[in-house]
Amino acid sequence: MRFSLNEHVRGVHAPPISEVRSWVAQRAADAPALIDLCQAVPDYGPPADLLAQLHRAVDDPLTCRYTPDEGLPEVREAVCGRYRRRYNAKVAPDQFCLTVGASAAFWLAMLVLCQAGDEVILQLPCYFDHPMALGSLGIRPVYAPFVEKERGLPNPAAIAKLITPRTRAILLVSPSNPTGTVIPPDLLRELYFLARQHRIALVLDETYSDFVEAMPHDLFTLEEWHSSLVQVMSFGKSYALTGYRAGLLAAAPAFIEQALKLQDSMTVCQPRITQLALQYGLERLDEWVAANRLMMSVRHNLFVNEFTLPGNRFRLVASGSFFAWVRHPFDGRSGREVARRLAMEAGLLTLPGEVFGPGLEGYLRLAFGNIRDKAIAEAVYRFRQSA
Ligand SMILES: Cc1ncc(COP(=O)(O)O)c(C=O)c1O
Numbered sequence: 335m336r337f338s339l340n341e342h343v344r345g346v347h348a349p350p351i352s353e354v355r356s357w358v359a360q361r362a363a364d365a366p367a368l369i370d371l372c373q374a375v376p377d378y379g380p381p382a383d384l385l386a387q388l389h390r391a392v393d394d395p396l397t398c399r400y401t402p403d404e405g406l407p408e409v410r411e412a413v414c415g416r417y418r419r420r421y422n423a424k425v426a427p428d429q430f431c432l433t434v435g436a437s438a439a440f441w442l443a444m445l446v447l448c449q450a451g452d453e454v455i456l457q458l459p460c461y462f463d464h465p466m467a468l469g470s471l472g473i474r475p476v477y478a479p480f481v482e483k484e485r486g487l488p489n490p491a492a493i494a495k496l497i498t499p500r501t502r503a504i505l506l507v508s509p510s511n512p513t514g515t516v517i518p519p520d521l522l523r524e525l526y527f528l529a530r531q532h533r534i535a536l537v538l539d540e541t542y543s544d545f546v547e548a549m550p551h552d553l554f555t556l557e558e559w560h561s562s563l564v565q566v567m568s569f570g571k572s573y574a575l576t577g578y579r580a581g582l583l584a585a586a587p588a589f590i591e592q593a594l595k596l597q598d599s600m601t602v603c604q605p606r607i608t609q610l611a612l613q614y615g616l617e618r619l620d621e622w623v624a625a626n627r628l629m630m631s632v633r634h635n636l637f638v639n640e641f642t643l644p645g646n647r648f649r650l651v652a653s654g655s656f657f658a659w660v661r662h663p664f665d666g667r668s669g670r671e672v673a674r675r676l677a678m679e680a681g682l683l684t685l686p687g688e689v690f691g692p693g694l695e696g697y698l699r700l701a702f703g704n705i706r707d708k709a710i711a712e713a714v715y716r717f718r719q720s721a
Pocket residue numbers: 374434435436437438461507511539541567568569570576579580581
């Protein structure tokens with residue numbers, strides 16, 4: 335190329351899932367069949383009635399059109415209804431903007447909050463796309479340390495020490511990707527008030543919150559929640575619609591107003607077909623979501639029982655309904671080396687710990703929520719045989 339590229343973007347590592355998937359093509363022809371514990375995608379599809387609704391929508395020329403930048407009014411109303419049922423929330427449609435996945439919601443949030451040179455505090459281990467986005471924007475990720483015995487839960491005192499005049503937000507993910515750990519409501523409240531006290535935002539990514547049984551937290555019941563909270567949400571996992579890119583940003587109306595300038599110049603709107611799918615899910619699939627939540631929790635129990643039986647040299651550090659965070663037994667080897675060997679020799683696709691932040695080479699992430707009961711037992715058997 336006879337031109338220079340953005341140094342911030344060049345400094346960011348390649349997407350980890352693509353890297354791990356590239357190993358698959360290099361496997362020997364007689365290697366064991368793959369068990370994919372790499373990308374977190376529900377192994378089931380959306381319900382048939384939602385698909386039938388989409389078939390009908392495809393035949394309607396209106397489906398081909400833009401919608402308002404923030405989304406169709408009836409869909410934002412449906413979001414309010416769902417949030418009232420799920421969080422007992424005090425919400426109104428002007429606090430929501432439908433986005434192209436939670437990924438776009440995150441970019442909107444960061445661009446509204448930060449300029450290059452600002453800082454955002456992330457809890458380790460953190461979801462790899464977050465530092466990738468921050469790095470591309472010239473925003474400095476400041477990492478709150480990972481403490482094994484706390485299973486990666488954020489510690490308000492440790493986070494408070496990291497706040498500087500350049501800090502714009504505390505970024506948390508609950509349930510966590512990669513540990514599956516759910517931040518208890520009281521702890522979340524404490525962190526909300528810490529952010530509030532320092533006049534910075536608490537940005538909360540709740541992509542997996544539909545896999546938590548109880549009400550995930552009570553922040554949305556606070557009259558003034560939007561004065562310090564920005565929520566990034568995905569319905570991709572909730573309704574098995576990951577490819578439709580069904581995301582949401584929840585924040586103060588004045589925040590949404592700024593975000594819409596960016597959305598207008600970036601993606602304009604969430605595709606209309608996605609909004610129709612989302613509306614269907616929000617209005618009619620509470621029970622379906624609850625049934626999948628139960629199934630995931632059964633998978634989780636099965637996985638934990640199998641994995642922690644004596645004789646496994648991989649050690650379970652933390653887990654939740656989609657993910658397990660495990661310590662590998664090969665001291666001195668990076669997570670990447672171990673993950674690659676597991677892929678080549680045992681047919682286990684996992685993600686290396688170091689993609690979730692600095693100093694995490696001793697760990698692997700397993701997205702066991704992707705696979706069914708029988709494959710869980712087989713996967714754990716292969717871990718046991720590999721060490
Ligand atoms: C924590 C977290 N946030 C955001 C996303 C992206 O969600 P979406 O597919 O809606 O962009 C993911 C996807 O795996 C995730 O794990």
